[in-house]
Amino acid sequence: MHLLDYFLNIHFKRSQGCFAIFGFLDCPMKKKEKITIHDIAMEVGVTASTVSRALNNHPRISPATKKMVLEAAKAINYKPNRIAAALRHGKSKLIGIIVPTINRNFFSSIVRGIEEYANARDYKVMISQSYDDYKKEVETIDALLDARVDGIMVSLGKNTHSFAHFESVIQKGIPLVFFDRTTDELDVNQVIIDDYSAAYQATNHLIDQGYRHIAHFTSHMKIKIYLERLRGYRQALLDNGIHFDAKMVVESNMQLDGGRNSARFLLDQSFGFDAIFSASDYAIVGALQELKKNKVKIPQEVGLIGFSNEPFTEFTEPALSTVDQKAISIGENTAALFFEMINGDPRPKPRIKKVLDANLIIRTSSSRIPNIQLNTNSTNPE
């Protein structure tokens, strides 16, 4: 394998000293500093206004001069100054995004969706993280306003139970869109997935697999997605003639440790359970660890299903069933909504609410029927 030796050698050689690859680096004479539309105007022999029109394909310009301007611009490597343009027509062509944390596949995928949609329309995106901290979220709104963004897209932090900081955004007439973690306490357009239906399907799937004592892991009910998931879970139980028992609903921070504790709690209780539907993937992994530590067999004895389709749900043993939230699609729809708002009615009378469908992903952690068809340790065989 010569290649390896080659690279190893290269390295040693390089360590001896630094190459000056670009001669112009230390070159004292500078290039022409800044190129503006006036330079182009000079070049072509017209005025700056004409150049501006040519560059922004304004209707009132002759094809001939337009062509000349465009060519000259390319020739002298002109780059428009968006800041100047922004100052002039009061549009920064910047979109601010606030997510609890970008360090989640779900959120980063949404951001990707927004980004691609926006970039295609010559808008840039500014990402901020609230870290689920209310104070930070308030500050961030302020920072984005400071940066004069043209619109703000927010997924609310877990601890955000007051919404006064969005008033100034609304008041300034800056388009505001909520996605995923939203609230109904504010009259704001939003893009969400059908959490209710997804939770219903997930619970139903567990029931199909013969589980009957299904616990639910959730977080604060002030956050709508958790309320919706609880409602879906509850309805699925009721529709299958299973008693909804509030004792089976365990609230936590929905992190790894929260999941562990919640599982611990269930194990310690006397009422028994044979499945968990968690509103978070992190919590279900915590539960998985705790259950395995206690020699509980998954999915034979307890079925598990999470929420969000985080990449690691594929890595666990067994692989975890979960709900895919079509993050990219949420992002695209959120961005699309923003563009609808700036092009049409910025604050439509009945608020717009886009509800997307989620996808149930069935993996091993909730599948006991295929291989153990006869195992009927549940009390209510179908």
Added chain:
Amino acid sequence: MHLLDYFLNIHFKRSQGCFAIFGFLDCPMKKKEKITIHDIAMEVGVTASTVSRALNNHPRISPATKKMVLEAAKAINYKPNRIAAALRHGKSKLIGIIVPTINRNFFSSIVRGIEEYANARDYKVMISQSYDDYKKEVETIDALLDARVDGIMVSLGKNTHSFAHFESVIQKGIPLVFFDRTTDELDVNQVIIDDYSAAYQATNHLIDQGYRHIAHFTSHMKIKIYLERLRGYRQALLDNGIHFDAKMVVESNMQLDGGRNSARFLLDQSFGFDAIFSASDYAIVGALQELKKNKVKIPQEVGLIGFSNEPFTEFTEPALSTVDQKAISIGENTAALFFEMINGDPRPKPRIKKVLDANLIIRTSSSRIPNIQLNTNSTNPE
């Protein structure tokens, strides 16, 4: 559990119709549009220049007027227009960051480090993702230049083997800093961890645990971090009197599937192996899956260690040893370097290279000594 019923009820009530919480939403009369320093000047009875000085705590201003201006500004809820300021003094107070993908704990933590350091200094951050796509990286540089950022911080994409797109950044005199995935082919300041030493330690740890036939998973050698990790691995072997065998170095995309394939490859070969040091956590998870599928016992038969301390390395069974790269610290140092550059010499003669130490995290996947002290199935007992 009344609380649940409470929330469930609330929901149903709310579904009936939308509340108009903020009366002013549909209020036809608008608030005062934009508040500028001229408004303050008018209010206080001075000129705009004086207001500007007061706001930017310029030395040449009397405490009395300064106080009046500040109070007036607060009273009429003035917000400075950064765009106008940016246009005037040619500084956007924006920093551009390019990472391959933000959807990695490592990168998002770095970004967090940069963000906090920069925000504390009144700079904002613009995050872009290259998705390891060379073309996208080039475009993104252009987009950031377009946005007139004051500096750019980059972690190179996996497929970036040409660096011409950074020339224009350097040429424009915009501070450029590379972090983590860097190159020496460009004379640019950089912040990296000591990959060589970290790899050395990791390999050494495996040897300490009695493993002797240690394979290495790597990616393209053009990326310096992989070269360094390979070098550390190699040196650790040599220093322990173990033959370095290029056959044991397996190259892949370092994703989950790459790891699976590489493990498959090792299993298919005749030369045997009893440990893997992977330069990526994703690849080592892939290997773990493949090995488990083949009933290989971890860590008894094969020891594993990854790189990056991704959160999921804690979730696997067994938990994976890995290398923590102190991402936040990388971020802070990268930002600090930027501020050194804008305050002092933007392109110091000998390039600055900050090298941070990494942390070996030992978990179950590489620990067989504690419990199986007597198991000496290796040929070279220490």
Added chain:
DNA sequence: TTGAAAGCGGTACCAA
């Protein structure tokens, strides 16, 4: 179809 000129909201120089 093109040009002239007035700003967008701050900043910074020069003069007072």
Added chain:
DNA sequence: TTGGTACCGCTTTCAA
């Protein structure tokens, strides 16, 4: 210490 003013680069009316 303050005021007057030109200007950053681009957009956009109004006139020609």
